[in-house]
Amino acid sequence: MITLIVLALIWISFPILLIGKEDGYASAFIQALLLFYWSYMGHVYAHHASLQYPLNMINTHVSLHHAKLKYVPRWFELMIEAFNNFMGFFVIYLLQSIAGVKLFNLKLILYSAFLYIGLHIFYYSVLTDSKYHQVHHDDPFYNYSPELFDIIFNTKKYDKNYDKISLIHEAIPALISYYLVIYIFKFL
């Protein structure tokens, strides 16, 4: 639990560094919190909405990424998944542009998207095959991630082989996402 709290502090400190001056520190904090919540709820919703045809086929998070039988190479499936994850956040920016409002700073939208991809694709899938995430693939209504939200909303499933959460593996994607956003904004 202490690890999770430290992690939450790390995850939220980068958004404050990124847009605190620009949008105000309280706003940066709230925007980041809402984006993490969006990430959790979006994943929950993606599974609940895709129980039946046609969404169970159209939603590639379910039909490809969660498929027991893989029809496509793993790297290709993970690329599609990463693209989906990215769009899951970028859609907020697109909707804001259409509506002409700005609730979320693009920097934070990108930070959240990169962080999700970094965690899910690199930490959970490529580097470690995390037990916590395996539980989600065996029973898609648990362990949606971020872990803290699974605890808050009671969707965390215990597994006796459960791996200890790795602070390094979860902090590094946040650090990389932070620098990536700074790098991208040099050109924008």
Ligand SMILES: [Zn+2]
């Ligand atoms: Zn997965």
Ligand SMILES: [Zn+2]
């Ligand atoms: Zn899932």
